Amino acid sequence: MDKVRPTIVWFRQDLRLSDNPALVAAAELGTPILPIYILDDENAGDWKMGGASRWWLHQSLESLNKSLDGQLRLLRGDAAKLLPAIVDQVNATQVVWNRCYEPWRIARDRRIMAKLREGDVSVRSHNGSLLFEPQSITKADGTPYKVFTPFYRNGCLSPEHEPRPTVASPSALEFADANIGIPLAKLELLSKVAWYRQMAEQWSPGEKGARARLQDFLEIGIRNYKEGRNRPDKAFCSRLSPHLHFGEISPHQVWNATEPLQDQPGLHAEVDHFRSELGWREFSHYLLYHWPQLPEDNLQKKFDRFPWREDAAALRTWQRGETGYPIVDAGMRELWRTGFMHNRVRMIVASFLVKNLLLHWHHGEAWFWDTLVDADLANNSASWQWVSGSGADAAPYFRIFNPVLQGQKFDPEGDYVRMYVPELAGLPKKYIHNPWEAPASMLQEAGVSIGENYPRPVVDRADSRDRALAAFKSISAAA
DNA sequence: CCTGGAGTTGTCCTA
DNA sequence: TTAGGACAACTCCAG
Numbered sequence: 001m002d003k004v005r006p007t008i009v010w011f012r013q014d015l016r017l018s019d020n021p022a023l024v025a026a027a028e029l030g031t032p033i034l035p036i037y038i039l040d041d042e043n044a045g046d047w048k049m050g051g052a053s054r055w056w057l058h059q060s061l062e063s064l065n066k067s068l069d070g071q072l073r074l075l076r077g078d079a080a081k082l083l084p085a086i087v088d089q090v091n092a093t094q095v096v097w098n099r100c101y102e103p104w105r106i107a108r109d110r111r112i113m114a115k116l117r118e119g120d121v122s123v124r125s126h127n128g129s130l131l132f133e134p135q136s137i138t139k140a141d142g143t144p145y146k147v148f149t150p151f152y153r154n155g156c157l158s159p160e161h162e163p164r165p166t167v168a169s170p171s172a173l174e175f176a177d178a179n180i181g182i183p184l185a186k187l188e189l190l191s192k193v194a195w196y197r198q199m200a201e202q203w204s205p206g207e208k209g210a211r212a213r214l215q216d217f218l219e220i221g222i223r224n225y226k227e228g229r230n231r232p233d234k235a236f237c238s239r240l241s242p243h244l245h246f247g248e249i250s251p252h253q254v255w256n257a258t259e260p261l262q263d264q265p266g267l268h269a270e271v272d273h274f275r276s277e278l279g280w281r282e283f284s285h286y287l288l289y290h291w292p293q294l295p296e297d298n299l300q301k302k303f304d305r306f307p308w309r310e311d312a313a314a315l316r317t318w319q320r321g322e323t324g325y326p327i328v329d330a331g332m333r334e335l336w337r338t339g340f341m342h343n344r345v346r347m348i349v350a351s352f353l354v355k356n357l358l359l360h361w362h363h364g365e366a367w368f369w370d371t372l373v374d375a376d377l378a379n380n381s382a383s384w385q386w387v388s389g390s391g392a393d394a395a396p397y398f399r400i401f402n403p404v405l406q407g408q409k410f411d412p413e414g415d416y417v418r419m420y421v422p423e424l425a426g427l428p429k430k431y432i433h434n435p436w437e438a439p440a441s442m443l444q445e446a447g448v449s450i451g452e453n454y455p456r457p458v459v460d461r462a463d464s465r466d467r468a469l470a471a472f473k474s475i476s477a478a479a
Numbered sequence: 480c481c482t483g484g485a486g487t488t489g490t491c492c493t494a
Numbered sequence: 495t496t497a498g499g500a501c502a503a504c505t506c507c508a509g
Contacts, residue, residue: 146506150485154508395489396501397501398490398501399488400489405490406489482509491500491501493497
């Protein structure tokens with residue numbers, strides 16, 4: 001009874017069949033395939049997946065399992081123990097996966113690879129989720145870039161680093177027989193409280209949903225991307241971030257799909273602009289790879305002596321969307337309801353937390369980590385450091401967003417605010433972003449009572465701006 | 480080693 | 495109403 005030894009395909013942040021180099025490599029071997037997913041909270045340290053991400057993952061695994069004819073095996077626990085055990089149990093001859101780049105995953109995968117190779121198992125990792133391998137892009141002296149523009153222009157965009165073409169899904173997969181795994185429900189990815197009910201209306205997790213989202217974006221959003229992407233009241237953003245994070249679509253698929261649009265009249269600049277956003281995703285992963293402390297430590301050491309405030313009550317108003325600044329509150333409520341926030345608004349709420357409230361960026365980082373469906377260690381930490389001014393290539397300290405002006409500029413009709421802060425819906429656009437300045441009669445007519453059914457501003461805007469400027473000045477060398 | 484130019488996403492004041 | 499300059503000082507990067 002000679003049984004053919006199977007190949008294990010370990011799915012991680014590549015929950016798709018198309019453009020999946022590890023899967024293709026496995027299929028080419030011609031041996032039966034055992035696809036597995038391991039929910040590994042034990043090696044993740046402080047960066048266990050947050051609640052919104054778990055909701056997404058649940059849907060995405062369900063979808064992947066369907067595409068795999070129900071053959072996906074699910075496990076839960078320490079991958080460094082589980083994987084070698086499975087290899088033994090099924091007598092696997094080969095294990096393949098696509099690389100991940102968070103520090104804890106790199107460390108874990110290195111250990112696993114070494115352990116498996118002690119036996120007679122061949123282990124191969126592939127690149128499925130970054131356009132540019134972090135170690136391949138360096139300055140002439142071999143050290144990593146710290147500034148986006150030269151990283152992107154001179155590094156990524158140089159001809160030698162052109163992203164690889166996509167690879168097709170294997171035509172037919174032969175699956176191995178093995179009594180392994182637990183039902184999806186046993187991963188316990190869905191919290192008891194159904195706060196994610198509204199998220200389901202907004203999103204279609206899974207490979208198919210990701211493809212549809214891309215098609216939609218290529219037909220509409222990208223055609224007015226440079227301007228339109230700044231408008232939270234419109235639908236010009238790609239909203240691909242959660243799909244990319246879980247690898248339901250690869251950046252290569254997205255990058256290459258924009259190729260035909262480049263030659264269409266007027267679209268070249270739009271495509272370039274969108275691609276540079278993919279470039280930012282690469283840059284964040286690059287930074288995290290070269291500076292593994294990015295999620296915890298200020299990249300710029302002088303920020304270690306920054307006079308952050310401690311103010312639990314103020315933090316709570318921010319988290320709940322009750323700061324009294326409509327654009328901030330709309331953003332925080334969008335996040336809570338949908339697991340997402342428009343990028344422009346992310347900058348506004350982040351600036352508000354760090355500069356107007358003067359609270360440590362770690363608070364924002366942690367909240368986003370738990371509530372975003374696209375929570376991504378690299379993007380999250382790099383972006384928070386950027387906003388705070390502590391990161392690579394950071395915003396100058398005097399760049400403090402004015403939530404009223406930002407609202408008026410990027411949500412000019414107030415539609416975005418009305419959608420997520422319905423108690424203000426009756427206000428005309430002139431005062432929708434600064435209701436505390438509206439005439440009493442107008443407030444009354446709109447049914448708004450400041451301090452009663454909509455909060456008074458938690459801080460005075462001008463005062464808190466001056467306070468932030470002083471705080472940032474205090475850590476400069478000249479001070 | 481030196482040098483010059485540049486650095487995602489702003490705001491405010493003044494003329 | 496609108497346009498232009500100030501807001502600091504630093505590090506990064508390429509020639």
